[in-house]
Amino acid sequence: MNKEKNVNISLIVGVGVPVLMMLFIAAAIYLPGLFKKPQFDFIYSTAEYSYANPLLEVKDQKLGFKCADDQHYYSSDDSTSKEIAAKCTEEFLPKLHRYSIKNNTVMDISYADAQKLVLDTNADSSDGYKVEQGNYNNGDMFSGMFGGGYNEDYNAWYLKGHNRVVKLNITNDSNSSSDTKFVGWVKE
Numbered sequence: 001m002n003k004e005k006n007v008n009i010s011l012i013v014g015v016g017v018p019v020l021m022m023l024f025i026a027a028a029i030y031l032p033g034l035f036k037k038p039q040f041d042f043i044y045s046t047a048e049y050s051y052a053n054p055l056l057e058v059k060d061q062k063l064g065f066k067c068a069d070d071q072h073y074y075s076s077d078d079s080t081s082k083e084i085a086a087k088c089t090e091e092f093l094p095k096l097h098r099y100s101i102k103n104n105t106v107m108d109i110s111y112a113d114a115q116k117l118v119l120d121t122n123a124d125s126s127d128g129y130k131v132e133q134g135n136y137n138n139g140d141m142f143s144g145m146f147g148g149g150y151n152e153d154y155n156a157w158y159l160k161g162h163n164r165v166v167k168l169n170i171t172n173d174s175n176s177s178s179d180t181k182f183v184g185w186v187k188e
Contacts, residue, residue: 064115096110
């Protein structure tokens, strides 16, 4: 009876210690990220696919736009080039939106208002988050088993960082000809 008790205690300790170590390591990795909330809003643009749209550009942390010569398909056609030049004005800019991280909401913003903002175009925000569009296949055969399956929805956008993935309230209808692009993080 005493020998059987020692075997049970050894078995419990032999299995329990590794399980406790795995739980401790998982907690050490994932718990700090639960308490880090994203702080920075960001600007993104949506535009109909058009070779005539001006390109948004951030220089010295301020928003502007430029017209690229290779922006249209028929670059050698004079009438097309004139049409492109005529459409390369502020009125043909892509639509701008400000995403409020705290409220998980989107607000349209004018080009003039967006120019007043200080923008950071780094992929990662200062607090370690990144905005990414979902994709069809990330090439990881374990993604479905270990929580990587979030990126199966190509039309969805996600905020990733600190071992967290949050689906954003940004819509991108793949059946339409719209193009959604990250412009920059708002630094306040």
